[in-house]
Amino acid sequence: MDELEVTGSPYGSAPEAIARTLRFALEIVSDGIWDWDIRTNHVRRSPGWYAMLGHAVDSLPENVVTWHEVIHPEDFERVMRGFQAYLDGTQPVYAEEYRCRCRDGDYLWISDHGRFVEFDGEGRPTRMIGAHRNIHERKLAELALQQKNQELAELNLSLEALVAARTEALHQANRALAEQVALAMRLSEIDPLTQVANRRGFERQLQAEWHRLQRHGHPCALLMFDLDHFKRINDSLGHPTGDRVLVAVAEAVRQDLRDVDCFARWGGEEFIVLLPDTDAAAACALAERLRLDLRRIDAALPMQLTASFAVGEMRPDEDPAALVRRLDNALYLAKRQRDCIVVC
Ligand SMILES: Nc1nc2c(ncn2[C@@H]2O[C@H](COP(=O)(O)OP(=O)(O)OP(=O)(O)O)[C@@H](O)[C@H]2O)c(=O)[nH]1
Numbered sequence: 001m002d003e004l005e006v007t008g009s010p011y012g013s014a015p016e017a018i019a020r021t022l023r024f025a026l027e028i029v030s031d032g033i034w035d036w037d038i039r040t041n042h043v044r045r046s047p048g049w050y051a052m053l054g055h056a057v058d059s060l061p062e063n064v065v066t067w068h069e070v071i072h073p074e075d076f077e078r079v080m081r082g083f084q085a086y087l088d089g090t091q092p093v094y095a096e097e098y099r100c101r102c103r104d105g106d107y108l109w110i111s112d113h114g115r116f117v118e119f120d121g122e123g124r125p126t127r128m129i130g131a132h133r134n135i136h137e138r139k140l141a142e143l144a145l146q147q148k149n150q151e152l153a154e155l156n157l158s159l160e161a162l163v164a165a166r167t168e169a170l171h172q173a174n175r176a177l178a179e180q181v182a183l184a185m186r187l188s189e190i191d192p193l194t195q196v197a198n199r200r201g202f203e204r205q206l207q208a209e210w211h212r213l214q215r216h217g218h219p220c221a222l223l224m225f226d227l228d229h230f231k232r233i234n235d236s237l238g239h240p241t242g243d244r245v246l247v248a249v250a251e252a253v254r255q256d257l258r259d260v261d262c263f264a265r266w267g268g269e270e271f272i273v274l275l276p277d278t279d280a281a282a283a284c285a286l287a288e289r290l291r292l293d294l295r296r297i298d299a300a301l302p303m304q305l306t307a308s309f310a311v312g313e314m315r316p317d318e319d320p321a322a323l324v325r326r327l328d329n330a331l332y333l334a335k336r337q338r339d340c341i342v343v344c
Helices: 014-029 047-052 064-070 073-088 136-187 199-216 230-237 239-255 280-295 320-337
Strands: 032-037 042-045 094-101 107-119 125-134 220-227 262-267 270-276 307-313 341-343
Touching: 014 032, 014 125, 032 047, 032 107, 042 064, 047 125, 064 094, 073 094, 073 107, 107 136, 199 220, 199 262, 199 270, 199 320, 220 239, 220 280, 220 320, 230 239, 239 262, 239 270, 239 280, 270 280, 270 320, 280 307, 280 341, 307 320, 320 341
Parallel strands: 307 341
Antiparallel strands: 032 042, 032 125, 094 107, 107 125, 220 270, 220 307, 262 270
């Protein structure tokens, strides 16, 4: 590779001296140099180029095909595109990084920079010189870093997805728990036999209604009733029949009530109704209707089913417990006669 070797006298002509100096400089900063005569397609390569790829100096054909054959197949198209872009003038420089096959079959990462250095009279390039540099270690480190970054990004994404999935599962578990708690609360306030409110549920509503009375002064009445001689039903017809009667009573009464009324089983065969926005007279009329309805319950009983009632209006200066005591006393009086209503 004559042009790339230091030949001739150190006292040669000025252009030769400059050319030699440039070749020296090129060899210092690169690992291999190529020199392409575009008109003849002849490519000369420096001893360093052969040494870099493990070949004996000048052991390969001095043409472009030699270059094509050492480029890694996966890099080939990209490198050709970059090179062609420079030849076409659409890229101001030719600079590519790619893998070159060494004599032992291993591939070496190199960087390749080249540019036109001579032109004909019409400005067409006639010669191009380029320099290769061995960047193998740096490139492997760079690729390993890229790989690690990608793995980290993927890990990050899968961690985010995992956190999102866990958070959603937690929300679902919380919602399910809240529903269970609400259901348990509802069930804890319901009488399992008649499915109306139990004493606990009733007392909560009574308290709320009493507070409403303090704020707004709307009338509110209470109605309490107790089935008469219920023990006889149990004793003569059995406990299951007694249960069916209690259920039938609850259903019949519920049909006479509004949605806003709170109907509860106070205990045993005793029931209570909270009647918002209702005065004693209206509650008394309802008690009378219920008294008649209960007599008509079709429970196939050998005796007449009756009940005794107590009715009273809520007073702002009387707390709920005292109100219930007042109703209890009135019911006690009603029970002495049975099948009647006492207003207190
Ligand atoms: N079948 C059934 N009976 C119940 C239930 N709870 C309470 N009883 C019965 O209701 C009856 C109430 O008896 P008493 O308190 O003497 O009342 P009563 O027989 O109606 O008499 P008076 O109230 O005075 O008219 C008892 O026999 C209890 O066992 C229940 O859930 N199911």
